[in-house]
Amino acid sequence: MATPGTLASCYVPLTTHDLQALGERFGIDYRFPEASERSQLAPCVAQGRVVDVEIDPALRVTHSDLNVLHAYASKSQRSVPWFLSVILEGCIHVGLGRQSFQLQAGDAFSAHFNEQTGLEVFQPAPQRLRILNVSVLSCADLISCPPISLPPPAAAAPVLHTWHVPPLLHQSIEAALASNWPVERQRLLWQGLALQLLAHGLPTTSLESSESKAGHAPPGLSHRDYQRLERLRKQLEHSPSQEYQLAQLARDAAMSPSSLRDKFQRCYGCSIFDYLRRCRLTQAQVYLRKGYSVQQTAHACGYRHASNFATAFKRAFGIAPHELLNRH
Numbered sequence: 001m002a003t004p005g006t007l008a009s010c011y012v013p014l015t016t017h018d019l020q021a022l023g024e025r026f027g028i029d030y031r032f033p034e035a036s037e038r039s040q041l042a043p044c045v046a047q048g049r050v051v052d053v054e055i056d057p058a059l060r061v062t063h064s065d066l067n068v069l070h071a072y073a074s075k076s077q078r079s080v081p082w083f084l085s086v087i088l089e090g091c092i093h094v095g096l097g098r099q100s101f102q103l104q105a106g107d108a109f110s111a112h113f114n115e116q117t118g119l120e121v122f123q124p125a126p127q128r129l130r131i132l133n134v135s136v137l138s139c140a141d142l143i144s145c146p147p148i149s150l151p152p153p154a155a156a157a158p159v160l161h162t163w164h165v166p167p168l169l170h171q172s173i174e175a176a177l178a179s180n181w182p183v184e185r186q187r188l189l190w191q192g193l194a195l196q197l198l199a200h201g202l203p204t205t206s207l208e209s210s211e212s213k214a215g216h217a218p219p220g221l222s223h224r225d226y227q228r229l230e231r232l233r234k235q236l237e238h239s240p241s242q243e244y245q246l247a248q249l250a251r252d253a254a255m256s257p258s259s260l261r262d263k264f265q266r267c268y269g270c271s272i273f274d275y276l277r278r279c280r281l282t283q284a285q286v287y288l289r290k291g292y293s294v295q296q297t298a299h300a301c302g303y304r305h306a307s308n309f310a311t312a313f314k315r316a317f318g319i320a321p322h323e324l325l326n327r328h
Contacts, residue, residue, distance in 0.1 A: 027078035079114040082136035090129035096160035164269035240279035241302035
């Protein structure tokens with residue numbers, strides 16, 4: 001989350017105590033799965049750089065460039081109208097209520113949450129993690145933006161919306177991070193980028209779901225191809241435990257295997273089998289929280305060997321499946 005100041009940049013060795021202090025200040029509960037006792041909460045969790053730009057009292061941009069040394073998790077305990085996050089490098093797991101997603105470079109999410117249903121983010125380790133966050137702290141005071149239909153925080157249900165950053169916008173973000181302009185010019189630069197991110201990342205007034213997007217093909221894809229890809233994506237999401245072969249998926253989508261690979265990547269920003277793996281691991285969390293054993297969960301989610309499942313789960317979430325099982 002953001003730190004105070006109009007334009008602040010600092011190099012930070014972050015210990016568990018540092019994060020807990022930040023958490024008390026900004027209403028975030030930090031957890032450290034590698035430390036089983038509070039007495040062990042001392043190691044340096046991450047090292048790197050944090051840049052915070054206050055555009056106006058209701059809008060700010062924060063860029064973090066960290067070497068994550070130990071996995072950590074956070075859960076927001078305050079209401080935020082809108083929070084957008086772009087993953088520039090590395091990977092995270094984000095969850096809100098019953099929704100959860102694993103995101104990697106090029107992915108982004110937009111969230112609206114409150115005290116009752118906080119946003120949960122997990123950062124695996126070790127990794128280099130670069131993230132750009134846009135925080136809308138007050139819809140009423142958002143003087144920098146043109147009128148946008150945003151739900152008031154007290155009335156709207158929590159929302160977690162994932163999306164993919166257009167390549168040109170991604171390049172613009174990287175160029176802005178590499179710039180060395182004076183403070184006022186940087187603020188104007190980030191104001192423009194924040195507005196673009198809000199334009200791309202905010203759901204529609206109906207808080208769009210994947211269902212509401214049907215029929216709107218991304219640039220470069222025909223409406224028919226998009227419909228076929230959506231049917232395939234929903235099949236993977238609803239039945240991730242099945243065995244899938246690229247050749248059969250291509251026949252089902254009436255495409256060649258190479259065309260299916262290219263169009264799925266272009267449409268959703270990841271490969272077919274990366275998406276399938278995300279669906280399986282997200283489903284695995286549900287089973288583990290219900291009390292399924294690691295072996296049962298692995299088989300239920302389409303893994304033949306529990307060891308392969310445990311490795312994939314730890315790589316994705318930074319925590320072994322038995323550790324999550326023991327929490328519930």
